[in-house]
Amino acid sequence: MKLKKLPYLLLFIMSIFLFSCESEEDDSGIIDSNDNNTSTSWADNYWKKSGEEVYIDLTSETPKFCSNGNPVPGTYSSLRWENTDIAFFTLFNAGDEVEFRIQKNGNSLILAPWDAAAQQTHNPSTYSLSNEFPCDGGGGSTTDNGEIAFYTRKDNGCSSISITVGSITQYLQYYYPDGISDCTQGEVFSLPAGNHSFTAQCNSTTWSGNFQITSGGCLMFDLQ
Numbered sequence: 001m002k003l004k005k006l007p008y009l010l011l012f013i014m015s016i017f018l019f020s021c022e023s024e025e026d027d028s029g030i031i032d033s034n035d036n037n038t039s040t041s042w043a044d045n046y047w048k049k050s051g052e053e054v055y056i057d058l059t060s061e062t063p064k065f066c067s068n069g070n071p072v073p074g075t076y077s078s079l080r081w082e083n084t085d086i087a088f089f090t091l092f093n094a095g096d097e098v099e100f101r102i103q104k105n106g107n108s109l110i111l112a113p114w115d116a117a118a119q120q121t122h123n124p125s126t127y128s129l130s131n132e133f134p135c136d137g138g139g140g141s142t143t144d145n146g147e148i149a150f151y152t153r154k155d156n157g158c159s160s161i162s163i164t165v166g167s168i169t170q171y172l173q174y175y176y177p178d179g180i181s182d183c184t185q186g187e188v189f190s191l192p193a194g195n196h197s198f199t200a201q202c203n204s205t206t207w208s209g210n211f212q213i214t215s216g217g218c219l220m221f222d223l224q
Contacts (some may be wrong), residue, residue, distance in 0.1 A: 018100035043079075043087070043102070047109050049126035056111070057133045058102075064087055066069040066135035068168075070145060075182065088114060096181065146193055146213040150200070151176050151186035153222040158202040161223065165198045167190050172223075174199075193217075 047056040057064040061079055065072035077090040085104040090097055101114040101121055108128050112121035151161050152175045160171040174186040180186050189196040193215040200223055205224050 016113070018160070029102070042104055046130040046133040048130035049111075050126045050128060053134075055130060056109075056127060057132050059137070062134070064133070064135070066133060067188070068190055069134045070137045073147075091184070092200060096184075098184075129187055145189055145190050146197075146215055146217040146219070147183040147190050147214060148211060148219040148221055149180060149183040149186035149188045150198075150221050150223060151180045153177055153179060156202040156205060161187075161200055161202040163189075163200040164185055165196055167192065179222070 032127060043058045045058060047058065048054070049056075051204070053068045055066040057066070058079070063079065065074050067074075075092040077092070079087040079089050079102075081087045088099060089102075090099050093130055098113045103110045103173065104107050104117045105126070106134050108123045108126050110121075111127060112124035114121055146163075150161075150172055152161065160173050163170055163172060166188065170187050170189065176185065182187065191213045193213050195212050196212060199223075209221075211219060211221060213219065
């Protein structure tokens with residue numbers, strides 16, 4: 001399986017939110033996302049992404065996200081309920097807007113970017129109920145952290161590129177022919193300010209190098 005080419009700006013941050021090998025979902029029968037209805041209590045919880053330390057807090061009207069103990073940057077709209085099982089919200093970041101849909105799926109929640117023109121979602125991810133939201137209260141300040149987003153512009157012929165920074169290994173699942181514009185795309189690491197090194201591998205192709213993280217900054221690194 002090769003890296004997948006996705007529409008520009010459809011991945012949520014930070015690799016962060018979306019990782020799935022599911023096919024696109026045809027939602028041609030879904031009602032317009034501007035129709036608002038009242039939510040039910042099923043969503044009023046914390047949710048954790050399957051297999052990753054990514055969390056959603058849906059206990060208030062505006063969703064909050066947490067990745068590896070750090071708040072995910074960006075501004076989020078209030079939830080807009082289509083019916084008791086489906087809601088939409090918008091991510092605003094650096095002048096861009098991406099709409100997302102959440103949908104009840106048994107005891108789980110499905111999160112995916114929403115393509116209003118095609119009336120379908122892309123690359124859905126599954127979240128399960130959680131009893132915690134690591135970015136709530138207490139904890140250390142995140143002001144000394146910055147981010148690096150790794151990406152590639154081409155299909156390197158493997159299912160994913162493994163990227164290791166220190167003791168953390170994450171996987172880049174997609175490629176971006178047009179590049180990326182900020183740290184809401186690519187495979188994102190949130191790291192303390194300072195100098196770091198990385199290694200990456202895709203079959204027989206390897207990369208390595210050093211980079212510097214600045215407090216509150218966003219560094220974009222093209223794996224060429």
